[in-house]
Amino acid sequence: MSQHTVHKIDSAPQSARRTASFWSRMIRQRQLIFMSIPMVLYVLLFAYGPIWGWLMAFQNYKPGFSITNQTWVGFDQFRFLFMDEGFIRVLRNTIAMSFISLILGFVTAIGLALLMNEIKKTGIKRLIQTISYLPHFLSWVIVTGLVSMSLSTEGGIVNIVLMKLHIIDEPILWLGEGKYFWGIVGLTNVWKEVGWNTIIYLAAIASVDPSLYEAAEVDGAGRFRKIWNVTLPGIRPVIVILLIMNVGWILNGGGFDIQYFLGNGQVLDWSETIDIFVLKYGLRIGNYSLGVAAGIFKTVVSILLLYCANTIAKRLGEERLI
Amino acid sequence: MHTVRSKFKMEPFVFHTINYLIMLFVVVVTLYPFLNTLAISFNSGVDTTRGGIYIWPREWTLKNYEAVFLTGKVYHAFWVSVARTVIGTVTSVFLTAMLAYTISRKEFMFRKPVTLIVLLTMYFSAGLIPSYFLIKDLNLLNTFLVYILFPGAGAGLISAFNMLVVRTYIHTLPESLVESAKMDGASDFKVFMSIILPLCAPVLATISLFVAVGQWNSWFDTFIFASSRQELSTLQYELMKMLSSTVNSNANPNLSSTAAKDTATMITPLSIRAAITIVASVPILVVYPFLQRHFVAGLQLGSVKE
Numbered sequence: 044m045s046q047h048t049v050h051k052i053d054s055a056p057q058s059a060r061r062t063a064s065f066w067s068r069m070i071r072q073r074q075l076i077f078m079s080i081p082m083v084l085y086v087l088l089f090a091y092g093p094i095w096g097w098l099m100a101f102q103n104y105k106p107g108f109s110i111t112n113q114t115w116v117g118f119d120q121f122r123f124l125f126m127d128e129g130f131i132r133v134l135r136n137t138i139a140m141s142f143i144s145l146i147l148g149f150v151t152a153i154g155l156a157l158l159m160n161e162i163k164k165t166g167i168k169r170l171i172q173t174i175s176y177l178p179h180f181l182s183w184v185i186v187t188g189l190v191s192m193s194l195s196t197e198g199g200i201v202n203i204v205l206m207k208l209h210i211i212d213e214p215i216l217w218l219g220e221g222k223y224f225w226g227i228v229g230l231t232n233v234w235k236e237v238g239w240n241t242i243i244y245l246a247a248i249a250s251v252d253p254s255l256y257e258a259a260e261v262d263g264a265g266r267f268r269k270i271w272n273v274t275l276p277g278i279r280p281v282i283v284i285l286l287i288m289n290v291g292w293i294l295n296g297g298g299f300d301i302q303y304f305l306g307n308g309q310v311l312d313w314s315e316t317i318d319i320f321v322l323k324y325g326l327r328i329g330n331y332s333l334g335v336a337a338g339i340f341k342t343v344v345s346i347l348l349l350y351c352a353n354t355i356a357k358r359l360g361e362e363r364l365i
Numbered sequence: 366m367h368t369v370r371s372k373f374k375m376e377p378f379v380f381h382t383i384n385y386l387i388m389l390f391v392v393v394v395t396l397y398p399f400l401n402t403l404a405i406s407f408n409s410g411v412d413t414t415r416g417g418i419y420i421w422p423r424e425w426t427l428k429n430y431e432a433v434f435l436t437g438k439v440y441h442a443f444w445v446s447v448a449r450t451v452i453g454t455v456t457s458v459f460l461t462a463m464l465a466y467t468i469s470r471k472e473f474m475f476r477k478p479v480t481l482i483v484l485l486t487m488y489f490s491a492g493l494i495p496s497y498f499l500i501k502d503l504n505l506l507n508t509f510l511v512y513i514l515f516p517g518a519g520a521g522l523i524s525a526f527n528m529l530v531v532r533t534y535i536h537t538l539p540e541s542l543v544e545s546a547k548m549d550g551a552s553d554f555k556v557f558m559s560i561i562l563p564l565c566a567p568v569l570a571t572i573s574l575f576v577a578v579g580q581w582n583s584w585f586d587t588f589i590f591a592s593s594r595q596e597l598s599t600l601q602y603e604l605m606k607m608l609s610s611t612v613n614s615n616a617n618p619n620l621s622s623t624a625a626k627d628t629a630t631m632i633t634p635l636s637i638r639a640a641i642t643i644v645a646s647v648p649i650l651v652v653y654p655f656l657q658r659h660f661v662a663g664l665q666l667g668s669v670k671e
Contacts, residue, residue, distance in 0.1 A: 074554050078463050089496075090491070162388070176657070184601050188604070200401065246664070326494070342488075
């Protein structure tokens with residue numbers, strides 16, 4: 044008790060000095076502050092400002108009345124969400140498509156980077172790289188258009204090639220059957236981003252200490268041994284960081300646009316994700332409260348997942364994001 | 366001895382042959398859909414419905430492109446896309462660079478909180494419906510400004526990733542430049558405008574590409590916030606409207622996408638769509654190979670932790 048008082052008395056002038064230096068620092072750094080203000084205000088208003096709307100999830104929101112003038116229902120919307128079979132299916136689709144896209148994406152990008160790295164002719168390597176980046180720059184509107192054209196039953200290239208190879212006897216309606224949908228989403232993501240994703244891995248591979256390869260060669264390691272024992276461990280920190288970042292995006296369902304454009308009445312049970320659920324309930328059906336509740340669930344779980352992945356990586360002594 | 370030598374030569378040969386075949390496969394799969402669309406866009410629409418167009422047109426025509434540019438809708442949408450890309454990119458890149466400079470200054474007292482609130486936006490989203498209400502309350506519905514301000518996928522004034530890229534680049538510049546300028550009495554804003562900004566040209570080119578691609582390719586903001594004003598429609602949105610009608614017909618063979626062909630003009634929805642696809646992708650595809658060196662370096666910068 045007495046110790047506490049002593050401490051208080053002692054710290055009073057100190058904190059006064061600190062506030063004084065705080066203000067003088069603010070005055071000295073006024074230009075830095077002014078320079079950061081436009082973007083900070085923008086982010087606060089447009090990224091965090093809408094949190095205000097989260098109140099809707101705890102109400103039975105009726106358009107036409109202000110948000111403070113609504114019936115409060117507590118967690119009823121959330122309860123309804125998790126009782127709803129439709130939402131559970133949406134959740135399943137989201138997580139399944141995320142995992143498929145994530146795993147396919149990682150394996151193909153790392154694999155392609157390793158193979159590209161083995162090409163010694165710089166001109167050819169550069170050309171292949173440039174071509175492989177191309178789909179990244181196309182919009183999702185265009186990419187899904189190309190995909191639906193390639194998968195078409197009337198002259199779509201996929202059906203033509205598979206029929207020429209006698210793998211199938213008649214064209215398959217790829218986009219009309221739910222069982223193909225997740226795979227199509229995963230492969231479309233790979234098609235668009237695999238080349239782009241190799242950039243980061245190729246850079247990581249290039250920074251692996253060359254003396255490690257020489258040492259492995261002295262030990263008689265062949266091409267694949269070197270890849271397994273030197274290259275892959277060398278790029279592990281990059282892989283871990285990217286994995287952590289992607290874990291936080293699990294509830295994105297491998298993108299919004301693909302499902303929105305390629306999904307259709309016949310594959311609805313397989314294609315609907317949380318984002319599409321929100322769009323449907325919120326802006327089309329007009330049940331704002333339920334849509335907001337689903338959105339809150341998504342954001343909160345995403346941040347929790349990111350935090351967990353980061354903590355686990357920290358415990359394991361791996362690289363971490365934050 | 367002999368076997369050892371021949372084995373030594375065999376392995377690389379087999380490996381490289383297989384590797385080149387894989388690369389060939391990647392290149393073909395990447396390019397084919399695009400080349401196919403290019404061929405269809407130059408082929409007579411009615412002829413395309415007969416099938417068999419792969420990567421070379423059979424009946425050359427420019428009619429599809431004429432149709433695209435002569436219908437005022439698409440022509441106008443093209444210029445809206447150009448406007449949002451130019452204005453959106455210039456404002457975003459300038460403001461991002463300015464913010465990146467402030468958080469690159471070690472002495473800046475709000476460096477940590479400012480960095481954090483921007484970084485968190487990578488994962489934090491208040492959700493579509495609250496954002497919609499915000500845009501509505503700010504009277505931004507059906508205005509051009511929503512294209513610049515709405516922080517959607519790829520668009521918006523700031524991306525945390527771009528900010529990190531520029532900040533990391535600034536850290537690679539010699540600190541003495543800033544110090545000596547400050548010694549001469551230059552203010553932070555002056556240092557930023559006359560020293561940092563010019564030196565950042567390569568990295569600004571990189572993030573300009575990222576922002577411009579996001580702006581040019583964006584369709585969602587038009588769809589949600591500006592779909593009731595035709596004069597605000599963008600190229601991607603026009604394409605999207607055509608696409609959603611044809612995708613559904615692909616899933617449902619009874620509704621043939623080629624049903625609505627106009628035999629008089631030899632144009633079909635498919636051929637028009639192909640032409641718009643080319644118009645909407647060529648501007649970026651022409652630019653990106655020249656910026657390759659920069660964006661590869663930029664991506665590497667973005668992945669470096671502080």
